Structure formats: structure tokens, C-alpha cells
Amino acid sequence: MMSLKKKMSAGEFAVMAEMHTPKGVDISEIVTNARRLKGRVDAVVIPDMDNGIMHMSALAGGVLMKQQGLEAMIHVYGRDRNRMALQGDLLAAHVLGISNLLVVRGEEMINGDHRDARIVDDLDEVGILNMIRTLQGGLDLAGFELKGAPEFTAGCAIAPVVDDAQLAAEIESAKKKVAAGAGFVVAPAVFDMAYYAKMIEKLKPLGVPVVATVFLLKNVGMARYMAINDPGARVSEDLITRIRKAPDREAECVRMAGEMAAALKKTAQGIKIVTLGWEHRLPAILESAGL
Amino acid sequence: MITAEQKPMQEIINCIAPYDRILLVGCNECVTVCSAGGRKEVGLLASALQLHFLKQGKTLDIKEVTLERQCDPEYVEELVNYMDQVDAVVSMACGCGVQTIAARYREKAVYPAVNTKFMGASERQGIWAERCQGCGDCVLGLTGGICPIARCSKRLMNGPCGGSTKGKCEISPDVDCAWQLIWDRMKALGIEKRYEEVMEAKDWRTSRDGGPRKIVREDLAS
Ligand code: SF4
Numbered sequence: 001m002m003s004l005k006k007k008m009s010a011g012e013f014a015v016m017a018e019m020h021t022p023k024g025v026d027i028s029e030i031v032t033n034a035r036r037l038k039g040r041v042d043a044v045v046i047p048d049m050d051n052g053i054m055h056m057s058a059l060a061g062g063v064l065m066k067q068q069g070l071e072a073m074i075h076v077y078g079r080d081r082n083r084m085a086l087q088g089d090l091l092a093a094h095v096l097g098i099s100n101l102l103v104v105r106g107e108e109m110i111n112g113d114h115r116d117a118r119i120v121d122d123l124d125e126v127g128i129l130n131m132i133r134t135l136q137g138g139l140d141l142a143g144f145e146l147k148g149a150p151e152f153t154a155g156c157a158i159a160p161v162v163d164d165a166q167l168a169a170e171i172e173s174a175k176k177k178v179a180a181g182a183g184f185v186v187a188p189a190v191f192d193m194a195y196y197a198k199m200i201e202k203l204k205p206l207g208v209p210v211v212a213t214v215f216l217l218k219n220v221g222m223a224r225y226m227a228i229n230d231p232g233a234r235v236s237e238d239l240i241t242r243i244r245k246a247p248d249r250e251a252e253c254v255r256m257a258g259e260m261a262a263a264l265k266k267t268a269q270g271i272k273i274v275t276l277g278w279e280h281r282l283p284a285i286l287e288s289a290g291l
Numbered sequence: 292m293i294t295a296e297q298k299p300m301q302e303i304i305n306c307i308a309p310y311d312r313i314l315l316v317g318c319n320e321c322v323t324v325c326s327a328g329g330r331k332e333v334g335l336l337a338s339a340l341q342l343h344f345l346k347q348g349k350t351l352d353i354k355e356v357t358l359e360r361q362c363d364p365e366y367v368e369e370l371v372n373y374m375d376q377v378d379a380v381v382s383m384a385c386g387c388g389v390q391t392i393a394a395r396y397r398e399k400a401v402y403p404a405v406n407t408k409f410m411g412a413s414e415r416q417g418i419w420a421e422r423c424q425g426c427g428d429c430v431l432g433l434t435g436g437i438c439p440i441a442r443c444s445k446r447l448m449n450g451p452c453g454g455s456t457k458g459k460c461e462i463s464p465d466v467d468c469a470w471q472l473i474w475d476r477m478k479a480l481g482i483e484k485r486y487e488e489v490m491e492a493k494d495w496r497t498s499r500d501g502g503p504r505k506i507v508r509e510d511l512a513s
Contacts, residue, residue, distance in 0.1 A: 108502070109500060109501075110496065110501055110502060115496055115501075116492070116493070116494035116495055116496050117495060117500070118493075118495040118498075118500050119495070119499075119500040
């Protein structure tokens, strides 16, 4: 299989799926789910302490993917690690075979499950991308020479946006990230396909591949929650009704994600499928999308 | 109090170089006490800046004002009559003063002339040392009146580390080991038993980690 990097630089459509590490050391589920994806996705994206919830680190998750013969992409952010820890972990990541990084904004500590923890925030996303580039150039952030430089494909993420003004601001910030070395951008989940296509068009002048997010709505409650609390996702009443009226709601949700994936194949250069705990349904989503 | 030190002259010069008329604002509180931004320092900085620009052939118009308290909108209001006579404001107060002016006079650029350093106390004439980090949940009652967060280099809650020698911290012979001080003081107070109690991982939510902080006193708020 062609590497993710090669696929992206060749302009081919790349398929990624997100998978979470366990809160604990039982890796049976993540390993089983990973096996099912072998040969079906270009990379598995492993978030780190996603939503501020303490999990096994993404670095270990990435290694588990490698062990299953899958390419991994791990999240990197500055909330929990200073530049020393970040650099050390990135050198480790390279040695352990992880070559893709997604630089993200960490969730606020106060929204996570360790609300009393101290926040690090030594480097922001631009700072981290600069750091990655510095390491690739054979130096660390203090200017000392590395014994062997790592190689990565690093990207950045666009935050959910409610309106065009917010999107413009996000694009400005993404420009800085691309200038700092982001080689692709991941757009947030949007359920209004017409709006999503417009957003992707606006992101294309950044000059790097745009990866769209396919988000699996798991039930009516979740769809309703997103419609209210995540206006940027543009979950419509029609969508909610479609799930509600379906004879097999779970199958309908999978079908909807599949349709999104198929539609995005026309506009984006890749997709990242997010299932938040329903990783076992990833093969079905891919099937339904014809991927 | 809040301590501060004047910024390097060149940095201040670079900020105000584009302007002809400056309002230089001092503060009568903390920065007066630590001789960084009171009436006297305002006068000295004004003369130094005028001299510098005069040598370059530019007459810099500087108006000097020292407010009672620059972090208080009530006093900052006193600047209102100066604003149409100046191009920019230079503040010699701590960051709280700078921002109070910036919030009130949105149409004027405000530049800080000092670096705000820390919350500290005077050790002797001309020497101030850090004493408090404003963690929002004071532990001084548990640590013999000496703050390990502000004064232990590693912010140990269960110190000392192994590096304490002759009462000094391993980072520098000029820094007292906070945990040596804590231990000595507990012994002097006859409460050394308390030292054996393990201090739990601190809840940092009350500190800056919980986000920018605010105090709301309903009984006083208007
Ligand atoms: S020597 Fe004392 S003050 Fe310095 S780091 Fe160790 S315990 Fe803290």
C-alpha cells in the first residue's frame, strides 16, 4: 500500500479513521478494531487525551497500529507537555515508526476529567509545528544538533466555525500553521454538504491537501445535542428526522456517514472518519461509502 | 506588592519613535514603592526620552501624569482631558494599569515602559524577592508561613528534593531552600509533626490553570 505521504503528494484520495486508546491497559478492543481496518485505510488517527480525558498516550496507540500493520497518525498538542517532553516524544515516535502528526488544540483542562491538573501550554500549535520543522532540520529547539533527525508529515486542524467571519479567522490562523510547516489541514465535521463543499473550496488556496471530517452521528440524542451545541456542524432537522424514522437507526447512521464519505470524495483530498467509540462500525461505514 | 523593572531604554524608544506627543503615566502604588514607575521615575524617563530624541533633531512633547492607582478606572478617568493632546500613551504601571488605560481609551495605543515581575516583598532596601504566585488556595497555613510554590525552585509540595545544601537551593547558592526554611520554621513553632503529613496533589483550578480569574463580590458590585 502506498504511504499516506505519497498518496497525499500524488493528489490521491486518502482515507483515515480515528481510533481511541483505552483508559487503562486492556488493549483488546483497539487491537481487534485495528485488525478489521487493515488494508482498508491509509492511516489510523490516534487522538491524545481526547476531550481532556486521560487515556493511554497516543504514542502507544500509534505503536499498536504499527504492530497491526497500519500506518498511524498521532495528535500532538501543548497542554500537557512542555517543549522538552514534546521533543522527546517526537524522537521516540519516529524511532517507533510513527511518521504522521496532527497538531491540534488541546481541550480546556477545565472541561476534561482531571480538572485540577496544572496546564503546561509551553508551545502553541504554531510553536509545535516550528518545533517539528526544527527537529527535521537536525536541531532541537535549544539549537543543539541531533544524532539523527526524524522525518514527519505534519498537519493542522481547523476549529469548528459557525459563520464565514469565523472561517476567515481560522483560515488566517491556518496560513500561519502552513507557513510553519503544516503539510495538510483537517476541516471540522459539517453535515450540510453544500456548505462543506464551499468551506473546502475556501481552504484550497492554503495550498495544502484538505482532509474533511466524516462524523458518525450515533443516535437521535447525539444529533440533537450537536444541532444545539455545535452550530458549526450544521445538523439539520431533516437529518434528525431521517434517523428517527429509520426502521434500523444504527444502520441508518452508518449509511449517513457512508454517504458523507462518498460525497466528500468529490471535493476533499481525504477524509478522517470519527466514530467516538463505534470503531467497530468503521468497516461498515467504508463499505457503505464504496471505499 | 507587585514588583516591576523599567524596560531597556531602546525598547521604549522603538515603541514611541513614530509619535510626537506622548502621555507618560506613572502610578502611586506598587511601582512607586519598588521605584520603577512612580512620579520620580516618570520625570527621569521623560527627560531621558526627550534628550534622546532631541539629539536626533526631534522635539518630543511629553506630558507627565502620575495617578493614584492606575488599575482603577476611577483614577484612569482623570486622563480624559489629555487624550486629544497626545498621539500615544506610555504607562509605567504594572500590566494591570496598562490594560486599564487601554480598555478606557481604545483609540490610543498604550505601551508599557516597565516589565511587571512578580508578587514580592522587600527583603531590604533595594531588594525585592518573590513571595506569592497567587495560586488562589493559600497553603501558608500548612507550610509554616513559607510558600513552596513561589519559593521552591521545583515547586515541590513535599520537599525538600535531594539538592538542598547548607540551607541553599541547588539552583543557586543565592537562593534559600524553601523547604529548609519551612522545616526550620516548623521546628521553631513546635509543629514539625505536620511535616510528616503528605500533601496531596494540588488542585490548580483556583490558579491560572482554571482560566483567567475574576473576583465577584455581590455585596460590593454596583
Ligand atoms: S533545594 Fe529546596 S528550594 Fe531548591 S528545589 Fe530543592 S527543595 Fe526546592
